[in-house]
Amino acid sequence: MKKDILTLLDLSKNDFDHLFQRARELKAGYRKGVCEKTLAGKTLGLVFDKPSTRTRISLEAAMVQLGGTPIFMSAQDTQMVRNEPIMDTGRVLSRYLDALAIRTFSQDLLTEFAKFTTIPVINALTDRYHPCQVLSDLMTIIEYRGGYAGVKITWVGDGNNVCHSWINAAAVLGLNLVLGCPEEYFPDPDILKRARQTGCGNIEVTTDPVAAAEGADVIYTDVWASMGQESESLSRKKKFAPYQVNSSLIDVASKDVLVMHCLPVHRGEEISDEVFEGPRSIVWDQAENKMHLHKAVLETLIGPTHNEKGLIR
Ligand code: CP
Ligand code: NVA
Numbered sequence: 001m002k003k004d005i006l007t008l009l010d011l012s013k014n015d016f017d018h019l020f021q022r023a024r025e026l027k028a029g030y031r032k033g034v035c036e037k038t039l040a041g042k043t044l045g046l047v048f049d050k051p052s053t054r055t056r057i058s059l060e061a062a063m064v065q066l067g068g069t070p071i072f073m074s075a076q077d078t079q080m081v082r083n084e085p086i087m088d089t090g091r092v093l094s095r096y097l098d099a100l101a102i103r104t105f106s107q108d109l110l111t112e113f114a115k116f117t118t119i120p121v122i123n124a125l126t127d128r129y130h131p132c133q134v135l136s137d138l139m140t141i142i143e144y145r146g147g148y149a150g151v152k153i154t155w156v157g158d159g160n161n162v163c164h165s166w167i168n169a170a171a172v173l174g175l176n177l178v179l180g181c182p183e184e185y186f187p188d189p190d191i192l193k194r195a196r197q198t199g200c201g202n203i204e205v206t207t208d209p210v211a212a213a214e215g216a217d218v219i220y221t222d223v224w225a226s227m228g229q230e231s232e233s234l235s236r237k238k239k240f241a242p243y244q245v246n247s248s249l250i251d252v253a254s255k256d257v258l259v260m261h262c263l264p265v266h267r268g269e270e271i272s273d274e275v276f277e278g279p280r281s282i283v284w285d286q287a288e289n290k291m292h293l294h295k296a297v298l299e300t301l302i303g304p305t306h307n308e309k310g311l312i313r
Helices: 013-032 054-065 086-096 107-116 131-145 161-173 189-197 209-213 230-243 283-302
Strands: 043-048 069-074 099-103 121-123 152-156 176-180 202-206 218-221 258-261
Touching: 013 131, 013 161, 013 283, 043 054, 043 086, 054 069, 054 099, 054 283, 086 107, 099 107, 099 283, 107 121, 121 131, 131 161, 131 258, 131 283, 152 161, 152 209, 161 176, 161 189, 161 202, 176 209, 189 202, 202 209, 258 283
Parallel strands: 043 069, 043 099, 099 121, 152 176, 152 218, 176 202, 218 258
Antiparallel strands: none
16 A cells, blocks of 8 residues: 655654664765665656755655656646646556655645555645654754654744644654744644644643743744745734744753754844854754655655555554
């Protein structure tokens, strides 16, 4: 049966740990110039409805380096723009490709794609989730801290798609996650409720960014207006101003706090230039790890070992 990664709830803790371990091996190999061609003959389609630098290029580079081929399609250049139904597009693309990575607005559209394709579908960002981002971010935290158990991860800012994927990860892995967001921009209560029902991990939400950041091992932020919310930029800037990650906020965190941002960044808005470019920031390692983690995801879904290990639930 094909496996999809539509949200992080599609993965078990074993899946996460396998992906982290394999991504680490692939990264070490890449550093030594070793390139295993585990995806030779495989083709990944990328259907993107929103801009992307990191996710697109890291997925494409991952495919090429593992011997496979990526085919990028701007959704606007496909017949979807002329209303060809997903149920038709999905069935046709399944006849050409081995997997599909989709970046779009609606999570429902992604789910529909998954329903009507016979190949794995990977969520490359929707308005609701950004699962692979959080997978590679966790890989980065593990590199720096040796694991995720007991690490206090603080999210500061908008309760958005990336934040939702952090909540899902907390529920599967039992993370200690504290969210500091303006009340109007709290994460979706259903996503929180479902995560808390697992009884796994600790997820707290507060409107106080300083309380959230106190003793944090990781402080993570993201833009205040996500793709598609540009018209709200001005009003959001005012409401989010107290949530900027700056020197006074990181002063209350653990002294060796890791500062993370999924990028692209708006310097001087959600994070001060000083902190973003400062010694606690690990954003470039974070960005690099997207490629290694994507390799592990692709191998696990369509590589030679994808059935034997029985991963992705
Ligand atoms: N972090 C991230 O997803 O970046 P892109 O929008 O450039 O893909
Ligand atoms: N929350 C941001 C993440 C970009 C990678 C957005 O959706 O625009």
